Structures are given as structure tokens and as C-alpha cells.
Amino acid sequence: MHAISFTALLLSLVAGVGVAAYAGVRALKNDYSTVPFLEKAQVVLTLVVVAVSVVLVQALANRDFSYAYVRDYTDTFMPLFYAVTAFWAGQNGSFLFWYLGVAVMGWCMIYSPGYSRLDDRTKVFFWLFFFLVEIFFLYALTGPSNAFMKLDPVPAEGNGLNPLLQNPGMIFHPPLLFLGYAGYTIPFCLALACRLAGDGRNWLDLSRNWNIISWVFLTAGIILGAWWAYMELGWGGYWAWDPVENASLIPWLAGTAFMHTAIVGRTRKTLLRSNVFLVSLTFLLCFFATFVVRSGMIDSLHAFGSSKMGIPLLVFMLAVLGLVLFVCLIQRADDTTHLDEFMSRPGMLFLGSWLLLCLGGIVFLGVNWPLLSAPWTASPVGLDAGFYNRVCLPLFAFLALIMSLCPWFGQKKGIHDKVGLGLTICAGLVTAVALYVLGYTQPVALLGAVSGVMIVAAVILLFVRSSAVRRFRPSWGAYGVHLGVALMVVGVAFSGPYKEEAEAVLEKGQSMTAGAYMVTFHELIHNHDNPAMNVHEARFSVTRDGQPVGNLAPQKRLYRNFDRSSFAEASLIPSLGEEIYATLLAFNEEGSVSIKISINPLVNWIWIGGTLCCLVAFLCWRKIERP
């Protein structure tokens, strides 16, 4: 099956190039009758990649170690579920998964009502761009990133998947990101096709739902990654500003900016060129994210190793960038430079989008700084997490403030609901004074927390005061997402600067203080029943002012298949207020333990807000009528 699968992908590549070339030549002669042919070709490509993916999944499920990929990422001890999800654990499989996402979405596109509203010329252009992307993936899958390499002789056992990755958070984090990346292919191709065909008006409407889905996948992927880092890595934090984390944040920032300029574009019939550029930028940054992870050019905490995908990705990105600039620079009669008053809804959306793009630019700069600074320093200079905290957090806080004020501005100019705006500001002032008196005086965190509360107040007031907002389902989606963001902003503003940490070595019966809490060590339990690992668990009780709060049982696990390396399993007392988080650092034979306790205030609101964002965004979905 190795050779058959590989050959099927190779034939897909040849067919893709052939079909695109044929349709391209016909299009040059103003012949756009190739649409049914292109659609059939897309269906065939999709069927091939689905079949090939089934082959790989089956090999993973059967632990068929004659596949190098299966050997590299599974072993016979793994539960079936984790073995199957190793599909996207490695580079080769994850590229296949990404391409699978692109192909299936392209197939769905054929049957979508939005697609049926396009004329034949636009459809041909759409498929030409779409095939270009698919050809790149097929080239990668049949060249530098082949998932069907055969091993001979067949090894008896595989390498297994690192225990840290055997966690639901980590299992669904990569595929969600890849589905988000894949999703942006459709708005990107649609934008370029419509602009090239001179049909600049309606691609924003037609790609809106695709945009929302892609954004939800990307958001969910990022939040799940942060949650995994918090739950599983045992360092008590959720975001370390590591290049690999940042890489997925950059397209998210660009995509979010585009989402807002698209509103201005749709409602005010302006920004045609900017929107094409922004959606293309988002698409390109998805590839850039993969480039950061795969090229090995930037040192990261994540050891991905250098792979052969660096140069092909770079060439692809530069080629697409050239194409995008060419298409954007074409003059169109309906390109207008219509500007609304700055103090208006579109003006505020502009400002918010600028900030999002600035944030994207800053993170991009930070990730690339070791390369960018090379010309004028003898030794490479990089930026630590402090850089991002210093530069990005004030901008995020300011952005949150604008989010709370924007809904009160009118579509064309001025403020349409002065009372609503006044009440929102009052809520902010009261919160600011209250927090300041309670001792929360760190300025950026204070601005963030106040802005978060103001967004919540603004959303509630909007729904109370405006029946138009209540009646319009998409506004439930949009403001619901904003509410989720507000909860996250508040969560970050408190759990970042007001986190308390303590480390100690404790004998049986001894106690330590962490913040306002007293943590007492009771016993250490060794469990050797599980064949895959030995578990050592320390039991603690937590009290506050003499009142019991709960128990903590952090573990150290020694895995059989990983060189008996130990992994800490954090334990926590969940709370919507102060969450108590414990990691067992070490223990010795005499029964004493080293423990790290962190008190994370309001941290769970980040996950609640993030979940809300991803769920309610679907309310923004709009049905597109067939013509």
C-alpha cells in the first residue's frame, strides 16, 4: 500500500498541474467553459487524498511499522485513540492532514450556495488559485514530506509518542490549527479570483462564512494549546511567547483584523484592495507559521529539528506574495477612497484593525529579531518574553478599551447612543476606583481589567437598550465573541501580574504558605500497578485562615517506554477565583518532597471566555441564497 498511496499522490500532482495548465491556457483565450472539468478534477483529488488518509489511519491503528511514519510516532503500548491521532503528530502526517482539509473544503465549496452565485470567469480563476495551493501540497507530500516511506526490514516496535503529548488538549490542538489554516485558503482564492475577474463587490459576502469557520478553528486551536501548556507542562503558566506559540498567533491577529475591515468593506463599499490584501496576508502567515516551526531557522523551546520543508515553503510564500501584490495593484473602476468620519463605527473599526495589525507586526518582528538584527550585531540578539509583555499587553489593553466604546458610535458619524456610552464609561470608572482601592494598581493590568468590565457592560447595555441588536441574530454572535474576549482580557489581567508562587521542601506533616493559603504535606504514595508507568503521588491539604479549601495530589509519573523519564502531573483545586496549582518537583526515599505551588487568580475565565468565543461565533453564520 506504500507504493500505491505514494503513486496516487504523485498522479494527483501530475493531474493537478495538467488540469490547471489546460484551464489556464483556455482562460487566456477567454474560454471559461472549463468549469465542470475543474470541479470534477477537484472531486477526484479529494477522493484520492481521502483514500490515502484512510490508508495511513489504518496503518496507524494496526501499528504497521513497515511505515516509517507509523514507527516514528506510535508503539504497541499506545491506546488506539492516541495511535490514530498520531496522524498529525509529525510533519509528514500534518501536511497530509492540512492538504486533506484544503481538499475537502474545496469539495464542499463546489456545492455551497455562495459558489453558485459566481460567474464562470470567476470560477475558473478561483480554481486556478486553488489548484496552485493544492499543487504545492502535493509537491510537498510526494517530495520532502512523504508520509508513505517503507521500512525494510520491518521493526518490531515503534518509537512511541511522548507522554506529554498524550493528552486531549495536545491531540486536538494541531488539527484545529491546521483546519483553520486550511479554511483560509477559500477566502484567499475567492478574493484574488473576484478581483482578477473584476467582480470586486461580493466576495466579502460569499466568503464570510468560510472566514468565520477558519477563525473559529484557529482560535480554538490556540486556546487549546494554551490550556494544554497550563494543565500538562506543570509550570503554572499558559503562554510563554515562544516562537512556535507566536507563529500561530500572527495569522490569528491578521485574520481578526481582516474580519473587522471586512465589515467596513461590506457595509460602506470601500477598502476593496485592503481587504484582498489582508485576507491574502492571513493566508500567507499561516504558511509562515509552519515555516517558523519547520525551517529550524529560529531557535525555539520546541525541538522540531530542521526539515527539508524550509526552502519549498519560503519559495511558495514569496511566489504567492508576488501574485497577491500583482492582483492588488490592478486598478479597478470601483476602487474608491471613501472615508467616513474618524469618530464613527467604521473609524473605530479601522483603529482596532490597525492595532491588531500592529500587534501582528510586533510579534512577527519579535519572532524574527534574531535574523533581522544579524546585520548590525556580531552575535545574534533575540528578545525575551519581557519584550512581548512590555509592548503587546498595553496595546491589547487599549484595543479592549476601543472594543468597549466602538458599539456606541454611529455608522456614519458621531455617537448614536450617548446614554449607553455614558453608562459604559461610568461602569469603567467605578471598576477602576474599586480595583485601585483593593490594591490592584499595576497600570496595564488595571486598564485591561477595566476595559474588560466595560466591554461586558457595553454588551449587556446594547442588548437591553437596542431592540435592533436583539432581533439581529449575527449581532448575538459578534457581541457574544466580544463578551468572550472581555472575560479573557480580565483573566489575563489578573492571572498575569497577580500570580503568586512558592517553592519548598517538605517533610511529612510540615506546612508551607503560598499567598493566603497554608499547604500541608501528608503522605507519599507509590503505585506500581500500571504496566506503562509507575506513579508517585504526594497528598496535600490546603487551608485558608484555618478553614479547609481542598486537597492536592500532584504526581510524578515514570513511563516505561521513555527511558524511565519522569513527568509531573500537576494537580489543582479548580476555582473561578483563585485557582491553586501544585507541581511535584521531586521526592526522595526518606519521604520528603519538593513542591511548587502557584495561586492563579481568575485564570479559568480565560478558558471560559475562549470557549464562548468559539461557540457563539457560529451565530454570525449567514445563509446565502442560491441565485
Place this chain on the structure above:
Amino acid sequence: MSSTQKSQKWVYVVALLLVGAGVGYLVLSGLSQNSVYFLNVSEALAMPEDKLTQARLFGSVCEQDIVRDPSALGVAFTVQDKDNADQTMRVEYRGAVPDTFKPGVEVILEGRFNAQARVFEATTLLTKCPSKYEKNEQGQMRPPGYGG
């Protein structure tokens, strides 16, 4: 373009400049205060010692002379260059030692070089995240749990 449109254009330009100035100020202050040298061990050894006041060091842990604090709240070890094992530097680290720390593992250290004691005093010790995502450059798989 009408005259109101033109005046609006200036409002946008001013707003853009204000945002740009704010962002520029933040970025410049960040660049001046949060820049650290990103160095391999061999590069760090080649640098003048007085410039190693704030650095992020990339290397791997030598087999020999690992002195662990029994509480796991500190470790002293020798870090060697990833490509050139002869280039080494002594490191003293205070803080929680990650589970994945062991001989041979790639580490990232943040801290400063103490010229008197001839050791790199690390304030953070990170082992490379164990995403077993790709083979190493030689095309061999590293042993499981190696951290790569």
C-alpha cells in the same frame, strides 16, 4: 474627493501617526531593554566576558559532573556546544529543575556570566519541549524521551 473627505483624511493621518508613535515608543523601549544575546555555547565563549550580562544560551547537558540539589530546586552542570563538544561552560542554576533535564538533553538557559566564579548563573533553565515532531538532521531518530 470633497473637502470634508479631505479633512477626514487628515484626521486618519493624525490618528495613524499617534498610534504609530505609541507603538514605536513601546517597540523601541522593548528593544532596548529586553534584548538578550541568543548564543550557542561556542559563541558565548568567544564573547568578551563583560558583555555576557544578559544572555540566552543554547547547548546540551554534559554527562559528567551534574551536581543536583536533592530538593530539585537547583542544579550545577556543564553545558556543551551542540556541534562542538569541546566547547563547554559551567552552569549554576537555582530554581525548579524540569523533569526532562538529564544528560544529553538540549537546554536553553537565561542568565549572566559571573567572571569571578567562572560560572554562568542561570535564572531560567528550559529543556527543549519534547514535541517528537521530526527526525534530527542526520536522519536518525533520537532515542525516545530524548527530548527531540
